[in-house]
Amino acid sequence: MKIVLVVGASGTGKDSLLRSARSYYKHDSRFCFARRFVTRPPDENEDNYYIDRAGFLILKNHGYFLAEWEAYGNLYGIPWSACEAAQGSTLFCSVSRTAIRGVEKQFDSVTTLQITARAEMLQERLEKRARENAASIEKRIARAKELCHARDLILFDNSPPLSLTTVSFIDMLPKLVMEKADYSFNKMGFTENLPSLRTACLVE
Numbered sequence: 001m002k003i004v005l006v007v008g009a010s011g012t013g014k015d016s017l018l019r020s021a022r023s024y025y026k027h028d029s030r031f032c033f034a035r036r037f038v039t040r041p042p043d044e045n046e047d048n049y050y051i052d053r054a055g056f057l058i059l060k061n062h063g064y065f066l067a068e069w070e071a072y073g074n075l076y077g078i079p080w081s082a083c084e085a086a087q088g089s090t091l092f093c094s095v096s097r098t099a100i101r102g103v104e105k106q107f108d109s110v111t112t113l114q115i116t117a118r119a120e121m122l123q124e125r126l127e128k129r130a131r132e133n134a135a136s137i138e139k140r141i142a143r144a145k146e147l148c149h150a151r152d153l154i155l156f157d158n159s160p161p162l163s164l165t166t167v168s169f170i171d172m173l174p175k176l177v178m179e180k181a182d183y184s185f186n187k188m189g190f191t192e193n194l195p196s197l198r199t200a201c202l203v204e
Contacts, residue, residue: 001083002090003107004176007097008115009144011125013158017115017169018094022047024170030177032086034093037065037077066106067099090177097148104151111176112150118159119145 008014018033025031038048039056051059056075060068065077078093095103097114104110117125119141126137147153156172158165 001086001107002109002111002177003103004090004092005100005103005110005112005150006092006094006115007100007112007148008158009122009140011122011140012115012117012144013125013162013165014094014115016162017156017158017166018092019047020166021092021170021173025173030089031173032082032089032091034078034082034086034091036094037075037079039075067093067095067103069096069099071096071098092173100148100150110150111152111154112148113154113156113176114148114150115156115158116144117157121159 006014006018021031022033025033033047036048037051037056037059039051039053041050053075056077059065059079060075060077064079066080066083068075068077070076076096078095078099082091082093093103100110100112122141122144123137126140147155154176156165156169158169
């Protein structure tokens with residue numbers, strides 16, 4: 001089974017992209033989108049299972065999660081049942097960069113898709129959310145500039161308007177589920193910049 005890990009700092013628009021892709025491909029058997037267990041209620045762009053901290057820890061101690069992590073005081077987990085649901089499909093999981101290495105140790109075919117955005121765009125989006133103070137926002141922006149450590153890493157720039165990038169993101173995903181993809185296709189371009197690093201970019 002192939003797994004695509006989707007990562008991205010807050011404000012990059014990762015959840016908005018995934019929500020659109022999940023809706024677009026909901027009847028396509030090639031795609032399976034994992035639902036996370038999270039110890040906070042989901043926002044409008046997320047499709048998580050809410051669970052309290054005590055319940056999460058019980059599941060964790062019983063080996064319920066194939067990947068789990070903690071971020072900003074909340075616990076997140078991808079259940080093993082997602083793999084069962086994804087038999088014959090490519091499994092897409094929204095995870096933290098800290099979970100990448102653990103998944104790669106358990107599965108051979110793992111691609112990491114890192115969603116990025118320009119610093120000024122991140123700041124604007126995070127300030128609009130009004131969830132954090134200036135110091136916390138600055139920390140998030142600095143972390144967002146760091147490339148993930150992954151065996152096979154693809155970067156997707158989500159700085160342009162979401163109306164454009166959503167179309168490009170949806171068009172790109174079928175290329176990731178193919179065994180031998182042709183990375184030359186309309187609206188998106190892949191360029192070999194570094195070993196195991198492919199960059200997705202909008203083409204004028």
